[in-house]
Amino acid sequence: MATDTLAPTRHDDKERKPSGGLFRAFWRWHFYAAFVVAPILLVLASTGLIYLLRFQIEPLMHADVMKVEQPAGATQRVPYEDQRAAVAKAYPKATIASMTEPKGNDRSTDFYLSLPDGSSRDAYVDPWTGEVLGDLNPDTTLSGLAVRLHTDMMLGSTGDILMELGACWAIVMALTGYYLFIRGRTARLRRRLSGAAGSAMRSRHAVIGSVVGASLLILLISGLPWTAFWGTHAQTMATDHSSSMWGSDPGGVSTKGSTLDESLPHSHAHEIPWAQGDSTVPESSKPGKEVSIANIDTTVAVADQAGLHHPLTIALPADDTGVFSAISYAFHDPSREKTLHIDQYGGQVVGAYGFADYPALAKIVSQGIGLHEGRSFGPVSFWAAALSCLMVIFMCVSGPMMWWRRRPRSAGSVAAPRGRMPLRSSPLLAVAIVALGVFLPFFGITLLVALLVDQLILRRIPRLQTWFNVV
Template sequence: MSVRLPAAPRASRPPVADPAAAAPAGNRAGDLRRRAWRWHFIAALLVIPFVLWQAVTGTLYLWSEHWVDQRHPDLRFVEPAAQSVPLDAQVGAARVFHAGRAVTGVVVRSDPARSTQVVLGGAHGLPVAAFVDPHRGVLLGSLEGSAWPVGWTRSLHGGWPLGDAGSWLLEIGACWTIVMVLTGLYLWWPRDGRGWRALLPRVGRGRWLFWRDLHACVAVWFALLIVLFLCTALPWTSFWGGTMLPALESAVGQQAPRAAGFAPVFAGGSGAQVQMPLQAMLRQARARGMDGDLLFHMVDGPPGSAVSVRELGRGGQQRYLLLDRGDGGVLEHADRSLLPGIARAVAAGVDIHEAEYFGRVGPWINTGFALALAWLCITGAMAWWRRRPPGALGVPPAPQQPWPWGLRVAALVMFVTLPLLAASACVLWLGERLWLARPAAGPHA
């Protein structure tokens, strides 16, 4: 019988398998560091696909409107005229060509050289965009499926085609990304007296240390922005945004006006027909100072069928209007100055997430942020691949000491604030217990 000797370690591999291995055993600080490294590792394994998915789909959506302008100018731009046909006639032109498909939204542009966009329900849950000349009332054409990137990129970014289940998975990914950021900050925090120099990668100390530092430093540079983006994404999710946020607003007496629907496309729309003329609703909106681009969105729910009207691309100057679909009566009218504190923070977060907060440079800022996320995912995965033991996943072992009380309180706060984080952590804990309790494999015959 031959005996296979272990191969000598490659020179390119670091002598320390993980950042916590050098910490003294039994030391409280060392135990915390090992625990932080373990959860940082587990969180990274869970969220790297999520972060890459959201970064790619979000960036594609960010530039999709510009792409359509360049690719289909015949659909997006028209010859201006002094008069416009009623909005109902414009929507009717789209309905004639797309018979049987429900209208879920209408985008009316303030620029007379731009077409009116009618959004209809499409196959497999993806929207269809029909473009109508507002001055002549003729249908210019339609885009759907892969030809309409505004629709499919936003749908994919919001969890399509899994519906609520997709939104829950995205929310779980956001929760574990927060864990990854917090544990990563703890692991990076300089304990060797470097101070602010820890914000820069160390050079001249070997290639491995340089790339590891570059990964950590870029993460620290963008840590605040990462957490901010994750927090601004939570109101769009079906569980936290649909359950936790309304409960929080109700508990502190800061209910947001029903007119201020921050995520109407993710929320879905009704297929019912509008009874009150849309043209009358448009006049009401313009009379109330809503002079920018307007989104008419068909919604259902308390107090019944309604039409939500909101301004697009106005940032902090947005106004919101909720009209009864039957008689056109104004159910609510609000602007940013009338929003309570939580709703105002959510609205500002939406502006940041949609690259409207910083004006024209906003899309470039968000694109740079997405590239930084991709960098962190790639370098983090490379670091794991180089560190992992051959033939193993390389999950750091669990510390033997009990959780410190401060850490328990912090975990409890996060679990109460983010229930899906708590549920997924329980699933991971149960899976680990079952894995450890499995019968040991017997010797081969």
């Protein structure tokens, strides 16, 4: 992902000679891919950065409900079950779906509520006093909006398609960018030394692109399992070959229960480890005689004995056959992800599923998603992901700026680089393009469409041939 993303073709003859047909063909691909990719990447990078910083941003924006003050000398928090009772009293018509422990002594306890109209709320409780501080609609917070935009641009299945299409062509743009960065280094240096207009921006675009390109490829590839088409079909293929990108919870013996990601409101499905989202939740067995009744505090105690990583999210049983599910997201270490299902009557573990139980492919995907979310290696991953987002934003802005500065003042052309891919003389390149098209079907399909449009329309209409700089 380097050199001029949207730069035109005005170059002197000296700059053209060492480039060759392959250089200009790659440049042309890079140029047109940017028209598809740049707006989508700008949305993904901006919303990804907001989501990455959610634990810093949201408490500042909603300090009245998210932040608390530990009383002097206080060491014991109010029992979670008492906090739950306070929420139930404050919101009598709501169903308490789950609870997430405070992330620190200065943070409130978060209860996820499902309302009769199908919406959800986050209700916050001061863990030191048991006071209900208020609630927020998770879909309308800044990070909530960022998640919804990042997922499908809030366009449903249409957004899914656009996101996957953008990701596929962004991979192409990154690969062609590296080729341009290496082959175009002499020309860039010559222009920089001569003080040519726009040369400084072009050099920065190239250097920053060479750095962010690798991380962008990691982010794009690790994000593919979330996509509606590629992710679904990749899982189907993996299943057909006796593997899986997530797998079934061996403790999920119930055929009637919901899946784990359905145990929480839609806005909080991301609180569940990705590889466990489709795991089936087992049922509690209601005995015929009196037994102890488990609660949230029982569940946390059992999770502590099992060594689960805090803070925990506890999904509450929805009826008299449901279970308490203690979910350890293990934010900074995906290999410690684990969920325990606790019988709501006897308090015994009726199911357990963690990273060690994942199929081999699911372990790889889970670690990749940890990288994608900037959490696999602690602060290093966090700051690397944040810097990557900022650099992607710069690339999405600097490319169009370069094109705008050097665009032709006369109408009739977008000033795209002129070049045709020399596939006949480069059989390995042809094989690589076909392989990429098979691996990324959306890229392969849209590439075929582009080639057909080029041959059947653009080359037959003189005005379009001039406008698109067709060779």
